[in-house]
Amino acid sequence: MPYSCVDYLGDVTSEGDVKRLLKRLSRLLDDLIFFNNAGIAVIGTLIEDLPLEKYQVVLIVNVVGTFLCTKEAVRQYKKQSPQGGRHIINNGSIAVHTPRPHSISYTSSKYAVTCITKSTALDGRVFDISATQIDIGSTLTTMAKPISVGAMQADGVVRPEAIMDVEHVANAVVHIAGLPNTVQVLGMNIMPIKMTFVGRGRFSLRLSTSVPYCK
Template sequence: MAKVAIITGASSGIGRVSAVALSKKGWSVVLFARRPEKLQETKGLCEDPEQCLIVQGDVSKEEDVLKLFQETLSRFGRLDLLFNNAGSGAPPLPIEELPLALFQHVVNVNLVGTFLCTREAVKIFKSQSPQGGRIINNGSISAHTPRPHSAPYTATKHAVLGFTKSTALDGRTFNITCTQIDIGNAHTDMAARLSEGALQPDGRVVPEQTFDVQHVGDAVAYIAGLPHEVTVLTFNIMATAMPFVGRG
């Protein structure tokens, strides 16, 4: 029987390539995001579109997340992997110019959404037979070191790192593993601007190296394929020449 994965933010970028990579490994995939037309594009790229389920919704809305997991169980009867990939950033504003509503939006997507999906996945992992499952959280280089004017994104990604560790700890007894994958400058629509020029701490705007996002999809599929006896707590994948170690 094929293993079953939920991928949030599956409409483009890292979510899309990860869904396709998992499908090529024989997984059934549940594609979740706000844009149904883009989810259809992802489904068309998968190895077996018949083993893809599309659920439209927003990770920050509890009712949408409940619907996602209910429809997954109704279609496939179990869950083996949750990839908490959906995320949002904010314009690079000085903190004194940052509206509360914008800060709260980033918190709701990056942190609350991760919590909601993890909560529902753990319920399934604990109750199904055989017991267990794997969660992968999309962190960031910014979970460790910020960029200038990135307080909302950086704060939430630091929080996701703590949440990842707590999930891994609390899941031990139930054969539940949790990984944070920290990605630096994968070439997606969101990160393409970095290759044109990114603000550095010294005020310069410098083009940064990016790398093919397919490598991220392959890494997610590799981690997903490990037995539950093995936990990868954190996994860093980044462009070799990007500023991170000694950023700036």
């Protein structure tokens, strides 16, 4: 099967740009699998020091952008014959499950993406439209590369983190996109096996020699 690539310069927070993109894609491609990947982050700022405008810009890109693209993708899917049978895949974050320190804007935006994903899955299923959220851990991208040098952990200490190649995320997206329209993956977590995720830190484990007994 030949692959098609379309270049389009636009702003995911502009409804007009998103509409023009979907209109162009509908003319060029028979099948559409939409991957909402655009996102930005402001990390390392205390809650009380975070300017409102910086908080807002993260929400606008990560949440409004995802909503606008989802909105137009759903509109396009409903026009197709047969309807649906397509996938909307959202780039979430494992921050949804366990936040990083000092990341309130990014974390809250990804929680909102979870709501968009679940609402899309619920409202879209009657049209055979599926929605998936991939919550991705530390991956070697331009935005996340500094994490491999050092990132603050839950105990307040900065340590290098394990990081994985973006190819593994791409393979997960391809797998989900290739599923039949009778199957939906609502959510997936993918991360390096040695990433400090659960608890977001390293803590010593003390074993007690006595076991308390409660009657």
